Amino acid sequence: MHTRRTPCTIRRHAMRVRVLDFALGAAIAALMVIAPLRAQGVDPCTVYTCMAGVSGAGATGGPACAPALAFWHVALAVYSPLFNPPASAARRGSYLRTCPGASDASNAAILEAIMAAWGWVP
Numbered sequence: 001m002h003t004r005r006t007p008c009t010i011r012r013h014a015m016r017v018r019v020l021d022f023a024l025g026a027a028i029a030a031l032m033v034i035a036p037l038r039a040q041g042v043d044p045c046t047v048y049t050c051m052a053g054v055s056g057a058g059a060t061g062g063p064a065c066a067p068a069l070a071f072w073h074v075a076l077a078v079y080s081p082l083f084n085p086p087a088s089a090a091r092r093g094s095y096l097r098t099c100p101g102a103s104d105a106s107n108a109a110i111l112e113a114i115m116a117a118w119g120w121v122p
Contacts, residue, residue, distance in 0.1 A: 042071040044099040051096070051114045058110075077122055089119035 050065035051072060052058045061068075076095055078087035093115050097103050101112055 001077045041075055044095055045102070047072055047112070048096050048099045048102050048111075051118060052110050055110070055114050055117045057113055072118070073122065083122045085120040088122070089115060092119050 036121065047068045049058065050068040052060045053060040054069070072092065076088065076092045078084040078091055080087065093111075096103075096111060096114065101107060
């Protein structure tokens, strides 16, 4: 048995489609606003300071360094499809060098110590 489609049921169906289209559009707009905020990551100087502390060249930073360390081990690691140590070291080194002063003569040894200890580690 088939039910007849009356003009009223057709209008209800069209209204549902409009509501779903609006909801989908709103969700896409929200993602476009949120995605760049999440992609920005952690300040390179914070990562440099925390990694220096972990490498023994300063204070460890404690729980305040958790986001920076997670960013180092997850976002800056390269997988292609397995962990790629040379590419990860290159990405991490270039990221740390974006911190003003990280490549200064006085900090170059610390940068090299960070990269030697942690640049190639997943």
